[in-house]
Amino acid sequence: MLEFRNISFSFPGRRGAVEVLRDVSFCCKEDEIVAVVGPSGCGKSTLLSLAISLRKPSAGEVLIDGRAVRGSDRRVGMLFQQTTLLPWRSVLENVELGLEIRGEPKDKRRARALSLMKLYGLGGFERKYPHALSGGMQKRAALAQTLAVEPTVLLLDEPFAALDAQTRVVIQNDVVKICRAGKRSMIIVTHDIAEAISMADRVVVLTQRPATVKKIYEIPLSRRAASVADVQSTPEFAHFFKEIWDALDISVTGMAPGVDAAA
C-alpha cells in the first residue's frame, strides 16, 4: 500500500517560494488502481517524483506499507511518459536492465526477461533495438522493463499520452490486466479523464496550484468490466465523465465571477 500523508511541496522561485502541493493525502491499497487527474501544471507528476525520492516533500510523508520512503525503493517501479528504453541496448537487454542493476546473475535475469517478453507479446523482438519497435510495442517493452524487478507499487506518469487512440486503449487494457493479476498498487497520473475512469478504482481530482485534493471518486466500473472499451460504453462512464469534468472545470478556468458581464 502506498500512502501520501499530508504532503506539501514548494520550491524556491524568483519571488519567494512557489507552493505546488498543499496538504495532499490519499492512499492506494494493495490490488487497487488510483488515478490522479488535475489541471495541467498542477503538480500531479511532482507527487510521483516524491514517491520515488527524486524530490523531497516540504512537509508530510510518503509511506509504503507503513514505512516512509527514503532513497530509491525496491518496491516501487515507474513507467514514464517518455521512453526509458536505452537506444544502444537490444529490447532484451533493456528488459534485463533493472535486474542487472540489482546484480542478478546473467542466466537468471535473461531467463526472466525472456519469459516476460513472451508474456507481453514481444517474442521474436529480443535482438531488435528499440527504434525498430512501434510506439505500442515500445510501451509494452518499457512496462516489461519496469515490472521485471517485480515492484509491488507501480507508478505511471502520463504513460500513454504519446500513443495513438487505438493503441492507447489496447495498452490501457493490458496494463489493467497485468496490474490486477499481480495484486499491485498502481497510481496513474493523467490528464485524460476517460483514461482515469476506465482504468482506476478511484479517481483523485486535484485543484489548481497550490494543489489540494478536491474530491475523490469511487469508480466501480473498471474492476467489473471485461475491458477498457466495455467501461467506456456504460452509462455510468458518461455520468462520471461529466462529474469529473465539472470538478476540474471550475478550477481550470479560475475566472472571476461576473467576467462575462464585464466583457
Add this chain to the structure above:
Amino acid sequence: MTLTHRLLVILGRLAVLAVILAGAEIGVRSGALSELFFSSPSEIFKALITQWSSGSFLQDVGITVLETLLGLVSGSLLGMAIGLLLPQLRLVSHVFEPFLMVLNGIPVIVIAPLFILWLGLGIPSKIGISVYIVFFAMFIPVYTASLRLDTTFVDALRVMGASRSQIFWKVIVPSSLPSVYTGLKIGSGLALIGAVIGEFVASRAGLGHMILYASGTLDTPTLYLGIITLAVFAAALSFAIDALGPVLVHYRFADEK
C-alpha cells in the same frame, strides 16, 4: 544503387584521375606548364625513388604517421575523459568552462611555437600540438552531449536503484558514443594538421619538414610528393575512422526491420 550505377561511378572516378595525371604529364613535358610551379607524375615518381632509396621517405612518413596517431589517440582519450567527467561535477565545470573556451579559441598556429619551446624539436612537441587541437574536437561534442543528456534515462535508472557509477557506465558513457564518433571524425583531420603545423614551425624530420625543405630548395616534384603522400594518409585515416562507426554506434547501423 544499382550495380551499373556503381560501376559507372567507379569508371568515372578513374577517368577523372587519368585526365588529371595525363594532363599534368603532357602539360609539363610540352612546356605548357612551368616546371617550377607544376610537376609531371613521372617526375614525382622519380622524386619518390630518390627519397625512398635514401631512406628518408619512409622515415618522414613514419614520423608524421606516428605523431598523428599518438596525437589522435591521446587527445581523444583526454577529451573523452574530461568531456564525460566535467558535467558530473557542476561546480568545477562552471569554474573551468570559460578557461576552456578561451583556450579553444586560440589559433593552433600561434600555440605551436610554445610547444616547440617546451618539448623541443623532436616528435613530442608535434604530438603535443596534435593533442591540443584533437582534445577540443573530442571534448566539445562529448561535453555538450553529456550536458544535454535525456534525464528520463537517469531518473529511470535511479528508480531501479542504480548507483552513481552504474548510471555513469550504463547511461552516460554509452549515450556519448555517437559524439565520440563525431569527435574522432573531426579529430582525425585535426591530428594530422597539428602534426604538420608542428613540423612546419620547427623540425628535423617528417612529411611537413620534407615539404618545407623541398619548397625552400625549389624542389617542386618532392613538394608534390609530400602533398600527395599527406593526402593519401589523410584519406586512409578517414576511411579507418568511418569503419569504426558500426563498432561505436552499432545500434544506429543495426537492421531496421
